[in-house]
Amino acid sequence: VDELEQLRRFRAGDDAGPDEARADRARAVLHRAIADAGARAGTARRGRTTTRARALAAAVTAALGVGAALLIFGSGDRNDGGDAAQLSALFSAGGDASYEPAASPAELASMLQDYPDLKGQLVARGTVAGFADGRTYVYPDDPPATPTVVMQISVDEVLLGDLPSESDGSVYVEFDSTSGSGDGLAQAFEESIPKGTETVVYLAPVDGDGPYPGTKIENDGAGHPPGQPLFRIFSPQGLYLADPGTGDVIQPGESTVFAGASLDELEPSARAFPPSEFDADISINEASPQGDAKQPN
Amino acid sequence: MPEPTDGELIAASQTMPARFGEIFERHQAAVYRYLDRRIGAHHADDLVAETFVQAFQRRASYDSARLEALPWLLGIATNLLRRHWRDERRQLRAYARTGRDPVAEPMEEAVERADAQRVAPALAAALASLSKGQRDVLLLHVYADLTDAEIADALALSPGTVRSRLSRARAHVREQISDIGQ
Numbered sequence: 001v002d003e004l005e006q007l008r009r010f011r012a013g014d015d016a017g018p019d020e021a022r023a024d025r026a027r028a029v030l031h032r033a034i035a036d037a038g039a040r041a042g043t044a045r046r047g048r049t050t051t052r053a054r055a056l057a058a059a060v061t062a063a064l065g066v067g068a069a070l071l072i073f074g075s076g077d078r079n080d081g082g083d084a085a086q087l088s089a090l091f092s093a094g095g096d097a098s099y100e101p102a103a104s105p106a107e108l109a110s111m112l113q114d115y116p117d118l119k120g121q122l123v124a125r126g127t128v129a130g131f132a133d134g135r136t137y138v139y140p141d142d143p144p145a146t147p148t149v150v151m152q153i154s155v156d157e158v159l160l161g162d163l164p165s166e167s168d169g170s171v172y173v174e175f176d177s178t179s180g181s182g183d184g185l186a187q188a189f190e191e192s193i194p195k196g197t198e199t200v201v202y203l204a205p206v207d208g209d210g211p212y213p214g215t216k217i218e219n220d221g222a223g224h225p226p227g228q229p230l231f232r233i234f235s236p237q238g239l240y241l242a243d244p245g246t247g248d249v250i251q252p253g254e255s256t257v258f259a260g261a262s263l264d265e266l267e268p269s270a271r272a273f274p275p276s277e278f279d280a281d282i283s284i285n286e287a288s289p290q291g292d293a294k295q296p297n
Numbered sequence: 298m299p300e301p302t303d304g305e306l307i308a309a310s311q312t313m314p315a316r317f318g319e320i321f322e323r324h325q326a327a328v329y330r331y332l333d334r335r336i337g338a339h340h341a342d343d344l345v346a347e348t349f350v351q352a353f354q355r356r357a358s359y360d361s362a363r364l365e366a367l368p369w370l371l372g373i374a375t376n377l378l379r380r381h382w383r384d385e386r387r388q389l390r391a392y393a394r395t396g397r398d399p400v401a402e403p404m405e406e407a408v409e410r411a412d413a414q415r416v417a418p419a420l421a422a423a424l425a426s427l428s429k430g431q432r433d434v435l436l437l438h439v440y441a442d443l444t445d446a447e448i449a450d451a452l453a454l455s456p457g458t459v460r461s462r463l464s465r466a467r468a469h470v471r472e473q474i475s476d477i478g479q
Binding site: 018034 | 312314315317318321325326329330333334338341342345346347349350353354398400401416417420421424435436438439440467470471474
């Protein structure tokens with residue numbers, strides 16, 4: 001028996017691995033981390049309310065992150081039902097997104113419009129014109145740096161509020177990334193949400209100081225033309241995308257599918273949400289509208 | 298439909314974070330066994346969780362061409378063990394001195410084979426006197442059955458360095474236990 005064999009026997013015990021209680025404890029810690037990442041990405045779903053006392057601005061700018069969007073408009077690698085159920089459980093357990101759920105598009109618009117100390121709110125309908133790597137934030141309570149991606153939406157119709165006077169006809173919507181790296185995010189995002197995708201967005205302007213008080217901004221000006229204001233989605237309920245492949249409307253922030261719905265039904269005039277279902281792993285299925293895309297102004 | 302590889306799962310978890318849970322289910326037992334044998338169940342509990350949380354947080358840097366994630370996970374676990382290096386050495390020295398493994402569960406101790414008991418204190422002494430780098434390489438090899446290439450990957454070392462450390466560590470252990478009847 002050589003030294004390696006002796007070592008293999010050393011402390012070998014019965015080699016049974018951890019008991020279930022130990023595995024459960026470790027699993028719970030990991031799941032909290034996953035759920036926290038998901039919540040940061042804005043994937044918390046309706047029915048859960050604020051559990052973290054961020055600044056009020058957090059509610060306005062509840063970031064619908066790149067991770068969340070890619071979760072919905074992902075690679076086409078769909079999970080089976082078991083995975084979806086697991087995902088649902090995870091995010092239910094860990095949600096701490098700071099937003100108050102609205103019961104209807106009209107209520108969401110009202111919440112946006114009446115939000116204290118906020119000016120320049122906007123609800124618009126348009127088409128996705130592209131993505132660009134954006135600014136980088138260093139949040140006071142959550143270093144290291146958080147890169148962002150900016151989605152350009154060519155506005156077809158303003159449904160609430162007014163476009164800023166300096167607007168070039170598009171709105172530039174900023175999303176946090178949860179991946180920790182900005183490299184290639186815009187491209188990945190663009191591959192997942194085709195240009196020309198129709199959308200309705202409920203938007204709050206980004207304060208010059210960033211989404212949260214005390215945020216440090218790096219590479220200011222990235223991702224949008226000079227002089228054009230940046231917006232963020234108002235709560236995870238504030239972004240709706242039409243899936244041309246299925247005819248459904250998708251709400252990424254709450255992992256919700258409005259099957260067979262029209263974007264008209266998600267406009268601020270609507271007094272109720274269309275029938276919906278939760279789907280942790282939905283995606284734009286086919287019939288990319290690329291080629292029909294409006295070009296950026 | 299074939300099971301996704303670890304690389305595919307980790308790639309999917311970039312956009313669907315919950316997929317990372319499948320990596321945990323696949324490998325937590327192996328990571329636990331490795332940590333348990335090195336530092337004992339008490340610390341292993343915390344380190345297993347921390348290993349997977351760190352892995353989840355670093356998943357963007359994982360090369361999805363690496364089909365098997367266990368070496369990567371064990372590399373993270375080994376790095377986390379650094380903070381317990383003195384604890385580990387102290388435990389091994391105590392084992393060598395007393396003949397009783399301070400981190401063993403009572404049941405495990407009871408079922409230890411007689412030959413292992415006889416040589417175990419000398420093995421503990423040998424391991425305690427290895428450098429941290431040599432011990433990491435040797436125990437990834439014997440506890441986790443990693444190949445030289447996998448150890449190199451796990452610890453970000455060159456394969457030559459791994460072979461050298463492994464060779465020296467084996468020679469040292471062999472020498473330390475040479476007086477014990479085989």
